[in-house]
Amino acid sequence: MSQPHPYLSLHLPPNTPFELKPSLGNGWGAFATRPIPLGALILREAPLFVIPKHHTEITETDTQAAVQQLPLHEKQQFLHLRYNGGHPFTRLTHACAENSFALPNANGPTYYGVFVLLSRLNHSCVPNSNIPDTDVESGKIACFATRDIAVGEEITFCYNDDFACRTRQERHRALRFTCVCSACQASASEQQLSDLRRRLMRGLHYLTHGEDTVIEPGPVAVEPIIADVRLRKAAENFNTPLSARFVHTLLIMHLLEEEGLMDYFMVARMGPGIEQTASLFETESNARIARLAMAQETWLGKLGVAARLYDRKDANDAMVTAGLRMLHGLPEMR
Ligand SMILES: [Zn+2]
Incomplete structure (x- = not known):
C-alpha cells in the first residue's frame, strides 16, 4: 500500500x-x-x-x-x-x-x-x-x-507585487513556469485586452511616479515603457501637472477593477494618495471638479468627472513638483 x-x-x-x-x-x-x-x-x-x-x-x-x-x-x-x-x-x-x-x-x-x-x-x-x-x-x-x-x-x-503591470508573457518569464490561472487561460482576444490594460497601467505608473514599476532582474535591455522622451523626462523630473496625476491614478484604479485586481488592500494602499492628490488643487474651478469626482461612488464615475480636468494647469503645479523633487532628494528646478 x-x-x-x-x-x-x-x-x-x-x-x-x-x-x-x-x-x-x-x-x-x-x-x-x-x-x-x-x-x-x-x-x-x-x-x-x-x-x-x-x-x-x-x-x-x-x-x-x-x-x-x-x-x-x-x-x-x-x-x-x-x-x-x-x-x-x-x-x-x-x-x-x-x-x-x-x-x-x-x-x-x-x-x-x-x-x-x-x-x-x-x-x-x-x-x-x-x-x-x-x-x-x-x-x-x-x-x-x-x-x-x-x-x-x-x-x-x-x-509578485508588480504583476498587475506585466503582460502574460512577462509574468511567465518572471515566474519561470507557465501559469494556468483564469487570466492566463483566457481567450486570445481577452488576453490581448488584458495585456493592453496591464501595459497601460505600467505606463501610467511611470508618468505618475517617474519610475518603472517592473524591475527585470539582471542586465536585461528593457525598452522604456514611455517612448516619448519629452513625456518621460517630465515624469522623471516630477513635472507632470497635478491634473494629469489625478486622472492617471484614477484610470489605474479603473483598469485594476477591469482586470479583477481591485480589492480592499489595493484601495487601502492607493486610496489615501488619491484623496491627497484631489485635495492639492488650488485653482478653484479645478478643486471643484476634483471634489465632485471624489464624491462619485465608483472608480469609473470618479474618472468620468476627473477627465474634465485633463490638460488643465493648476496654480499649485509648481509647488507640487517642488515638493515631490524635495521628497526624492532632487535639486530645485530652474
Ligand atoms: Zn496567471
Missing part, C-alpha cells in the same frame, strides 16, 4: 479554513473547507526559522544548522516539504528558497523566513487572497481573503 502524502502530515492549526490536496497542474494546493468571506483572516503563521542573511548568500551549512536547532516536531514539518508537492528536495537551500517569504525589516536588509503552510498556496495572476507585508506582527505573516471564497475553491495569492 502506498504511503499517505507527506503534506497530509503537516500540522494545520485548529480552525484553519482550508485543507491541502492535489491541485490540477499545480502540484498541491490549499482548498477552502468552509466559506471564507471577503477580508477574513485565512491564516497567520510564524516562520519555522529565519536565517539572517540575504537569500542569495544562504548556504547549505546555514540551513542545516537552522534545521538542527528545531524541536523534533518542527524538524519533521520541514522534512515533509516536497518539490512542487512531488519529490523530496535534494538540497536544503532549495527547500528554503521554495518555501520562504521576505520579511520586511525597517532596520536593515530583507531576511527570508521559512513558512511551511502559507508556502502551500499556489500563485494566480487574479488571486482571491493577499499576504500584505503591512501585517508583519512579531515576524508573522498573514493571509486575508480579497473576495468571498466558496467551499472547495483553491486559495491563491499573487507571487
Whole structure:
C-alpha cells in the first residue's frame, strides 16, 4: 500500500479554513473547507526559522544548522516539504528558497523566513487572497481573503507585487513556469485586452511616479515603457501637472477593477494618495471638479468627472513638483 502524502502530515492549526490536496497542474494546493468571506483572516503563521542573511548568500551549512536547532516536531514539518508537492528536495537551500517569504525589516536588509503552510498556496495572476507585508506582527505573516471564497475553491495569492503591470508573457518569464490561472487561460482576444490594460497601467505608473514599476532582474535591455522622451523626462523630473496625476491614478484604479485586481488592500494602499492628490488643487474651478469626482461612488464615475480636468494647469503645479523633487532628494528646478 502506498504511503499517505507527506503534506497530509503537516500540522494545520485548529480552525484553519482550508485543507491541502492535489491541485490540477499545480502540484498541491490549499482548498477552502468552509466559506471564507471577503477580508477574513485565512491564516497567520510564524516562520519555522529565519536565517539572517540575504537569500542569495544562504548556504547549505546555514540551513542545516537552522534545521538542527528545531524541536523534533518542527524538524519533521520541514522534512515533509516536497518539490512542487512531488519529490523530496535534494538540497536544503532549495527547500528554503521554495518555501520562504521576505520579511520586511525597517532596520536593515530583507531576511527570508521559512513558512511551511502559507508556502502551500499556489500563485494566480487574479488571486482571491493577499499576504500584505503591512501585517508583519512579531515576524508573522498573514493571509486575508480579497473576495468571498466558496467551499472547495483553491486559495491563491499573487507571487509578485508588480504583476498587475506585466503582460502574460512577462509574468511567465518572471515566474519561470507557465501559469494556468483564469487570466492566463483566457481567450486570445481577452488576453490581448488584458495585456493592453496591464501595459497601460505600467505606463501610467511611470508618468505618475517617474519610475518603472517592473524591475527585470539582471542586465536585461528593457525598452522604456514611455517612448516619448519629452513625456518621460517630465515624469522623471516630477513635472507632470497635478491634473494629469489625478486622472492617471484614477484610470489605474479603473483598469485594476477591469482586470479583477481591485480589492480592499489595493484601495487601502492607493486610496489615501488619491484623496491627497484631489485635495492639492488650488485653482478653484479645478478643486471643484476634483471634489465632485471624489464624491462619485465608483472608480469609473470618479474618472468620468476627473477627465474634465485633463490638460488643465493648476496654480499649485509648481509647488507640487517642488515638493515631490524635495521628497526624492532632487535639486530645485530652474
Ligand atoms: Zn496567471
